[in-house]
Amino acid sequence: MEILRSIPEMKAWSRQVRQAGRTLGFVPTMGALHDGHLSLVKRSRADCDRTVVSIFVNPKQFGPGEDLDTYPANWDADRNLLEPLGVDAVFLPTRGDMYPHGFQTTVTVEDLTGHLCGESRPGFFEGVTTVVLKLFLIVQPDTAYFGEKDRQQLQVIRRMVEDLNVNVSVVGLPIVRDADGLAKSSRNQYLNPAQREIALSLSRALEQARQRIEAGETDAARLRREIEEKFALHAETRIDYVSVCNADTFEELDVIQDNVLVALAVFVGKARLIDNCLIERVPCKEPC
Amino acid sequence: MEILRSIPEMKAWSRQVRQAGRTLGFVPTMGALHDGHLSLVKRSRADCDRTVVSIFVNPKQFGPGEDLDTYPANWDADRNLLEPLGVDAVFLPTRGDMYPHGFQTTVTVEDLTGHLCGESRPGFFEGVTTVVLKLFLIVQPDTAYFGEKDRQQLQVIRRMVEDLNVNVSVVGLPIVRDADGLAKSSRNQYLNPAQREIALSLSRALEQARQRIEAGETDAARLRREIEEKFALHAETRIDYVSVCNADTFEELDVIQDNVLVALAVFVGKARLIDNCLIERVPCKEPC
Known part of the structure; x- marks a missing residue:
């Protein structure tokens, strides 16, 4: 399992995959992985020749007073979950590389984000669409996988991909729950x-x-x-x-x-x- | 010179160019071509194996009361200018294909657009960055060419490309003027x-x-x-x-x-x- 810590490394790795004629599946995450994420990884492994998982706690999708600073992170545990599944590469960019000094571009999906989490978390979906588009353009996957627990996010990303002609297929997969029904999170x-x-x-x-x-x-x-x-x-x-x-x-x-x-x-x-x-x-x- | 009128045609043409290992240069325009545009085309022809020019009068970069409805258009004249320069393909999308029903995504570059044309034409640069990103993702060029007459546009596009990790090199070329000094427009x-x-x-x-x-x-x-x-x-x-x-x-x-x-x-x-x-x-x- 390759660990790619810079954007140029990730781009070069992805270019090699494409040039070898392999299909690439992508699972973007914020780490603290659970069975919901792992279901996405397994599906990508089944669908695609190569699978890359990104772990990046995206500051732009946290508002003031939200839990950016306490969001759970455990790279060793995440790695131990991903490695046995046959993940080919993990992309671990830094905040400074993703949002360098002078960064000032935002991707906005208008109507769909005026409700639910978009209404109660102003700026949340702009943070999501901006980082997901960046990740798509860095990783350049054929297919990307998202969970239906974040159903609004899934549809917002689908809309962005269609509106901006992004060359990625977006697949949504069912919510994974504990035995007693609690959605994995x-x-x-x-x-x-x-x-x-x-x-x-x-x-x-x-x-x-x-x-x-x-x-x-x-x-x-x-x-x-x-x-x-x-x-x-x-x-x-x-x-x-x-x-x-x-x-x-x-x-x-x-x-x-x-x-x-x-x-x-x-x-x-x-x-x-x-x-x-x-x-x-x-x-x-x-x-x- | 291939005339490509749909997004899937354009994508397929571009894919063939890439798969053949050729480099692709791109000159996005709104038509009504003049020597300024042609200088971009010539530079692309010199730099790249293949050159595509798009002609699309982008409604999103015109405000209320601006000249969208009267903006000059003359496809026959444009074609007669491009063909002798050895342009390989012209992309002529329709408004309905670029902005289908339900379209709702916007790309915004913040700070740079708060001045000059951005200040006097609200929404103008959002229209520009949104359409240019779409065109980049449809055409997938290696290099894109813009004129320095629209110097703010050039820098806004450079910023967008850097911020969103778009895989396109942006080249700016000098203003072309009539003999008496009037900038071509x-x-x-x-x-x-x-x-x-x-x-x-x-x-x-x-x-x-x-x-x-x-x-x-x-x-x-x-x-x-x-x-x-x-x-x-x-x-x-x-x-x-x-x-x-x-x-x-x-x-x-x-x-x-x-x-x-x-x-x-x-x-x-x-x-x-x-x-x-x-x-x-x-x-x-x-x-x-």
Whole structure:
């Protein structure tokens, strides 16, 4: 497994892969890897001749007062997870190389980012799209893999790629959960055992919402209120948003119809957790 | 000379060039070609194995009330200029292909665009950087050529390319002028003979500014005032800006020092004309 620490090294490695006629899969991460990331890596390994994983905690996607300084980092653990999977290269750029003195360019996706995490974290998606475009142009993969836990991020990146004619295929893969339903997240490390128990309220609320919609509920406001009431029971939680929205545009719905996304962002202690469930109009019996 | 009218055609043509191991030079234009454009094409032909010229009047770089609808277009004339120069392909995308329904992504370069044309034409540079990045990612050239008449544009594009790690070398080439000094511009077509005579005031003002600076003038405000007074003599002119600024940052100077850029934007009739002169600290005897 090659460890590439500079942009020129990464570009040269990628050029060699292309010149050898190999396909390249790419999994961009902020480290603190878990089974969600690893599912992306495994899929890339299955799809592509070569796989590169980047680890870069991107300061531009953290707002003032967010957890940039405490975001979990453990390179040795990450390396021990990636190596057995047959990852070919890990790209570990520095902040100074990614954002040198005088850096002043931003990539913005407008409409899709006006809702959900974009509304509650101003500047977050600009940080995401800017760094992801940079990584795409440095790594030059054929395919890049993202998790559906960050479903809004996935769609924003798809939109950017289409709008800017970026030569990368974007693949989204399902949320990976613990056995009890908690969505895998690097930020789960912030939870103590009691908080972790409370955090199960997210996936449970989504599962109940799914059942209510499949049973015929069409009143989005009532559904949001029901979800909010569940969290009101826990003193240690603070709702960031509860959304019942159009799954393509993220616009809040009045009447539930077509494909609906139920999406949550809830603080449990200091951990801001997100989870979501896409519900097709035709009831499907898979769990969220 | 291949005429490529769709994005997939352009991408496929470019892929073939790369796979054949050829270098590709690119001259993005809005058509209405003149000797300034042709100097870029000739340089690309000299530098690169293959040369592609794009012609696309980019609506995103025109503001309300600007001349999008009247911008000169003459494909037959453009073709007759390009063909004898040995251009290999011309890319002629449609507006609908470049900005399909739902398009919502913008590339912004912040600091450099807060001055000169960026200040007087809000949204202009976002339109430029967005379309140029798209064109770069579609055409995938090794080298792209831009004229120094649009010196701010050139530096903004250089900054974008560096910040986003775009794999394109950007080359800027000197302003091409008519024998009497008028900078070549597609918008010169808007001038009647009397206006064309008045338009010479731009290059003359720059030449006088150069002489004053080389003779030791250090007071930027006095120099701006002197230039403004020249245009006050002509009823048919309206100054957009007169700038005596730092040539790297475009910040207005109080005291002239190091490399100074004198830049003008002046309406002559309905034509908004720009011109500029870079003056090195060490006096050089070349004309502007």
